[in-house]
Amino acid sequence: MEENEVTTHPAEESAPTAPSDTTSGTEPEKTFTQSEVNRLMKAEKEKSKTAILKELGVSDFKTAKEGLAKYFETLEASKSDLQKATETASNYKQSLDTVSKENDMLKAQIEALSLGANPETVSELAAIAATKTDENNDIKSVINSLKENAAYSGFFRKTESGGTGNPIGNKPAAGIAEGYGERLAKSRIARGQKI
Numbered sequence: 001m002e003e004n005e006v007t008t009h010p011a012e013e014s015a016p017t018a019p020s021d022t023t024s025g026t027e028p029e030k031t032f033t034q035s036e037v038n039r040l041m042k043a044e045k046e047k048s049k050t051a052i053l054k055e056l057g058v059s060d061f062k063t064a065k066e067g068l069a070k071y072f073e074t075l076e077a078s079k080s081d082l083q084k085a086t087e088t089a090s091n092y093k094q095s096l097d098t099v100s101k102e103n104d105m106l107k108a109q110i111e112a113l114s115l116g117a118n119p120e121t122v123s124e125l126a127a128i129a130a131t132k133t134d135e136n137n138d139i140k141s142v143i144n145s146l147k148e149n150a151a152y153s154g155f156f157r158k159t160e161s162g163g164t165g166n167p168i169g170n171k172p173a174a175g176i177a178e179g180y181g182e183r184l185a186k187s188r189i190a191r192g193q194k195i
């Protein structure tokens with residue numbers, strides 16, 4: 001390998017320069033080989049590394065590398081703890097939402113029963129009413145409007161007497177084991193009519 005020569009003034013030994021065309025100085029120029037320049041650059045790099053490590057409070061590069069590795073492990077462990085805490089909070093929020101919905105549904109059922117809902121269908125009525133509530137309509141007003149709507153009359157107990165058909169909850173007369181429909185069907189069969 002061929003070595004290149006670099007010339008400098010003796011006062012500039014740490015910083016090599018290109019040869020100068022002017023020879024006005026009294027000091028003779030110094031010439032460095034490429035290997036000398038490399039050695040000087042390496043020494044400067046080491047001084048810089050040592051100064052930075054000393055500034056950071058670390059004795060050598062290996063210790064600094066180990067310290068950074070431990071820092072990243074701790075950071076990763078704290079992320080895991082944070083993620084666990086976030087998941088736990090999310091689970092609690094879901095549980096709270098579920099309990100809150102159940103509580104609202106029970107309140108709707110109590111309100112429906114107080115307004116005359118049939119106990120056998122109160123949960124269905126409460127579910128329907130819950131879907132119709134909004135900022136302007138509370139559960140009580142929605143259940144009242146459902147009570148007035150003929151399409152939802154089957155969800156409420158009959159309070160009026162009279163009318164046609166067998167009201168919900170009525171049983172056949174005492175001593176008669178079959179209902180009206182069965183008796184009607186038997187009488188048609190006895191007369192030879194199709195059912």
